[in-house]
Structure formats: structure tokens, C-alpha cells
Amino acid sequence: MHTITSATEMTTLSKAARRTGRRLGFVPTMGALHEGHLSLVRLARAQCDMVVVSIFVNPAQFGPNEDFSRYPRTFEKDSAMLAAEGADYVFFPAVEEIYAADATTWVTVEGLTAKLDGRSRPGHFRGVTTVVAKLFNIVQPDLAFFGQKDGAQVAIIRRMVRDLHMDVVIVAGPIVREADGLAMSSRNIYLDPAQRQQALILHRSLQQVDRLAASGERCAARLLATGKEEMAREPDVHLDYFEIVDWETLDPLPEVKPGALVAVAAYVGTTRLIDNVLL
Numbered sequence: 001m002h003t004i005t006s007a008t009e010m011t012t013l014s015k016a017a018r019r020t021g022r023r024l025g026f027v028p029t030m031g032a033l034h035e036g037h038l039s040l041v042r043l044a045r046a047q048c049d050m051v052v053v054s055i056f057v058n059p060a061q062f063g064p065n066e067d068f069s070r071y072p073r074t075f076e077k078d079s080a081m082l083a084a085e086g087a088d089y090v091f092f093p094a095v096e097e098i099y100a101a102d103a104t105t106w107v108t109v110e111g112l113t114a115k116l117d118g119r120s121r122p123g124h125f126r127g128v129t130t131v132v133a134k135l136f137n138i139v140q141p142d143l144a145f146f147g148q149k150d151g152a153q154v155a156i157i158r159r160m161v162r163d164l165h166m167d168v169v170i171v172a173g174p175i176v177r178e179a180d181g182l183a184m185s186s187r188n189i190y191l192d193p194a195q196r197q198q199a200l201i202l203h204r205s206l207q208q209v210d211r212l213a214a215s216g217e218r219c220a221a222r223l224l225a226t227g228k229e230e231m232a233r234e235p236d237v238h239l240d241y242f243e244i245v246d247w248e249t250l251d252p253l254p255e256v257k258p259g260a261l262v263a264v265a266a267y268v269g270t271t272r273l274i275d276n277v278l279l
Contacts (some may be wrong), residue, residue, distance in 0.1 A: 112125075183202070
């Protein structure tokens with residue numbers, strides 16, 4: 001496995017691979033890798049001839065009071081994990097390699113970015129879509145792999161790709177969970193032992209909704225009431241949102257349908273966690 005820090009070098013390698021007919025898979029990450037990320041690398045490895053993983057903590061997607069400065073940076077450990085999974089290249093650029101000092105161009109997906117996490121974190125998705133567009137231009141993948149846990153992000157990136165006629169297929173990998181059900185996240189390391197137990201309420205609330213929907217309930221209001229009632233059992237966990245939406249538009253659904261996304265976000269202490277389930 002090779003580490004590349006230059007955008008120009010990365011593009012040159014990608015173009016050479018595609019000229020020879022190799023199928024290029026790309027997994028964008030911010031590092032602090034866990035089994036969720038590695039599952040995406042395995043998906044890419046199974047479907048592609050060459051796998052590139054980026055590690056870039058993107059400053060543009062953090063708000064002024066968010067955790068950019070303390071976001072975990074574990075490059076050596078991450079590199080060893082990626083090498084063990086058979087990744088071909090790690091793209092590890094410096095901030096100035098991605099953002100010129102006088103850059104003024106942004107990529108914004110109107111509408112969708114004001115829903116779910118975008119409503120709670122203004123400007124967040126503008127940073128996400130801008131950096132992902134840049135990375136797609138640099139890496140030029142055939143397929144790009146994202147985790148379902150970031151459900152709103154997947155919908156927004158799919159819309160960006162469609163609207164801008166980008167030549168890349170977006171693949172969403174399933175959520176990977178700890179043995180007790182907690183969705184794997186790089187931010188889980190911020191939780192103390194008590195908060196770690198409290199955080200399980202996110203998954204339990206989604207399970208309650210999933211079971212009720214499986215029994216035949218289609219009214220979103222009743223399903224949401226069940227989920228919120230379960231969330232309330234942990235008074236120290238502060239709900240941000242609990243919604244049932246169409247995964248393509250992120251619009252709320254009055255009645256559920258196959259493929260509806262049930263999404264929850266909550267603060268456990270000062271740590272914001274998200275989770276979801278597809279009905």
C-alpha cells in the first residue's frame with residue numbers, strides 16, 4: 001500500500017488505472033478508522049480492481065463550536081488497518097492541498113442540506129459536498145462507498161452526483177454495530193462508561209419503531225411517538241431530531257413505505273450521535 005499526499009499525483013495514478021480498464025473504488029474518510037470504515041473498504045475490494053482510501057479531516061464541515069481541533073487523528077494506526085484490508089493507496093493530503101488560500105468556490109445542494117443534520121448544523125453539508133466534489137475530481141473513481149449511518153449525507157451526495165452528471169456510482173454500505181447495538185462512530189471515544197450505556201437508547205428506539213412497523217403500523221406519527229417515548233427513558237440523552245423520511249428527498253413521510261429512513265440524532269453529554277434504520 002502506498003501513501004499519496006499530492007492531488008496531482010493521485011489524479012495521474014487514477015487516470016493511468018482507468019486507461020488500462022481497471023475499476024477504481026474510493027472510500028472517503030476522516031480517519032480514526034473502525035470496523036464501519038473497514039467494511040466499506042471490503043465492499044470496494046470485492047467490486048473493484050483498485051481501492052483508494054482518503055484520510056482528510058475536513059475543516060469546512062465543522063461549525064465554530066464543533067470538535068475539529070480535537071477530532072481524533074490516528075494516521076499510523078489507520079494506515080496499518082488499511083494495509084491489512086488490501087487497500088492500494090491512501091490519499092492523505094494537507095489542508096492546503098485541498099483548499100487554496102484564496103478559494104471561493106463552494107458546492108451546495110439546495111433544499112436537502114436544510115433537513116435532518118443540515119438543519120441542526122448549518123453549513124455542515126456545504127462543507128461535505130464541496131470536499132467530496134473535490135475528492136471525486138482528484139481521485140476520479142468509478143464507485144464511491146459511503147456508510148448508511150450517515151443517511152442524510154448519502155442522500156445529499158447522491159443528489160449532487162445526479163445533478164452535476166458526475167461519472168461515479170454511489171454505493172451505501174450497511175451500518176456496522178458494536179455487539180450491544182451501538183452504531184460504530186469515531187466519536188464514540190468521547191463517551192465515558194456511563195454515557196456509553198446511555199447511548200444505546202438510540203438503537204433501542206429505532207428497534208421499537210422497526211418492530212411496530214413490521215407488525216403492520218404505517219402511520220408515521222404513531223411510529224415516531226413510539227420512538228420518542230423510548231428515547232425519553234434516558235433523560236440525560238437530549239434528542240435533536242427523530243424523523244421518518246423518504247431517503248431520496250429527506251422529506252417527512254405521513255405514512256411509511258418500504259425503504260423509508262427512520263433517523264435519530266441526540267446529544268449524549270456533549271457528543272452528538274446519529275443512527276438510523278431502513279424500514
